Amino acid sequence: MEPSSQSPDSPDKELSGDEEALMKELERAGLPRREFLKLVSCTGGSLLGIQLLATKNALAQASTAPAAGAxxxxxxxxxxxxxxxxxxxxxxxxxxxxxxxxxxxxxxxxxxxxxxxxxxxxxxxxxxxxxxxxxxxxxxxxxxxxxxxxLAGDELHPMQEAFIKHDSFQCGYCTPGQLCSAVALLEEAKRGEASFVTKDLTAGTTSLSDDEIRERMSGNICRCAAYPQIVAAIREVQN
Known part of the structure; x- marks a missing residue:
C-alpha cells in the first residue's frame, strides 16, 4: 500500500468533530485553516493545547486589524x-x-x-x-x-442667566439640551414659524404664550420636573 501523501497541514486533513467546531470559531476570529492544522500537528492533537495556541495566535492577528480597517x-x-x-x-x-x-x-x-x-x-x-x-x-x-x-462664548447667554435666576434645573443633565432648544425656539418665533397650538397662522408668533412655550419645548424631557421654572426663564428672555 502506498504511503499517504497528505501533509500534516494539508487543507484536506480529517478533523474530529471538536476540532472542526474549534476551527470554525477561530476562523471567525481571523486564524486561517492552514495555520490551525499546523497547530494540530505541533500539539499532537491535544484539543486543549490546540485551543490555547490557536486562541493566542488568532488574538495576535486580530489585534492589528481594527487600526487598518479604521x-x-x-x-x-x-x-x-x-x-x-x-x-x-x-x-x-x-x-x-x-x-x-x-x-x-x-x-x-x-x-x-x-x-x-x-x-x-x-x-x-x-x-x-x-x-x-x-x-x-x-x-x-x-x-x-x-x-x-x-451659546455666548466665555460669557453667560441671557437664557443661561435666566435659567440660573429661576432655578430651572435640579440635576442639570438635561439642561444643555433645554438651553439650546430654548434659544432656538425664540429664533423660530422671530421667523414666524408656527407650532401645533398656534391659533392664528397669519398673525406671527413673536410673542409666545406659556402654552406656546410648553408646546415648543415638549421635545425636551426634564425628569426632575422643572418645567414651570423653564417656562418662566424663557418667558423672561423673550420679553
Whole structure:
C-alpha cells in the first residue's frame, strides 16, 4: 500500500468533530485553516493545547486589524463648531453627538436615551434645533453648529442667566439640551414659524404664550420636573 501523501497541514486533513467546531470559531476570529492544522500537528492533537495556541495566535492577528480597517474606511469631515473649524477623520457611521463628545471633547451636549426621545442631545445647526444622536456627523458638514459651550462664548447667554435666576434645573443633565432648544425656539418665533397650538397662522408668533412655550419645548424631557421654572426663564428672555 502506498504511503499517504497528505501533509500534516494539508487543507484536506480529517478533523474530529471538536476540532472542526474549534476551527470554525477561530476562523471567525481571523486564524486561517492552514495555520490551525499546523497547530494540530505541533500539539499532537491535544484539543486543549490546540485551543490555547490557536486562541493566542488568532488574538495576535486580530489585534492589528481594527487600526487598518479604521484607516481604510475613514471619512474626512470638516465641522464648524462654535465658530471653529475642525478637520476630522471619522467612521462614516459616527453620529454628531459622538463626534462632539468623543472626538472634539465638547461634553456639554449629553447622551440621554440615544433614540431621539429625550432631547438631552439637542444642538443648534444653521439656527435650527437638531437631535445630534440621530444626525450623522457627515450631514452637518458645511453647516454652522452651536453647542451649549458656544451659546455666548466665555460669557453667560441671557437664557443661561435666566435659567440660573429661576432655578430651572435640579440635576442639570438635561439642561444643555433645554438651553439650546430654548434659544432656538425664540429664533423660530422671530421667523414666524408656527407650532401645533398656534391659533392664528397669519398673525406671527413673536410673542409666545406659556402654552406656546410648553408646546415648543415638549421635545425636551426634564425628569426632575422643572418645567414651570423653564417656562418662566424663557418667558423672561423673550420679553
Amino acid at each position: 484607516a481604510a474606511g475613514g471619512l474626512s469631515v470638516e465641522l464648524q463648531v462654535n465658530g471653529v473649524s475642525h478637520a476630522l477623520n471619522l467612521d462614516p457611521r459616527t453620529v454628531l453627538l459622538d463626534a462632539l463628545r468623543e472626538t472634539l471633547g465638547l461634553t456639554g451636549t449629553k447622551k440621554g436615551c440615544d433614540h431621539g426621545q429625550c432631547g438631552a442631545c439637542t444642538v443648534i445647526v444653521d439656527g435650527k434645533r437638531v437631535l445630534s444622536c440621530l444626525t450623522l456627523a457627515a450631514q452637518a458638514e458645511g453647516k454652522v453648529i452651536r453647542t451649549v459651550e458656544g
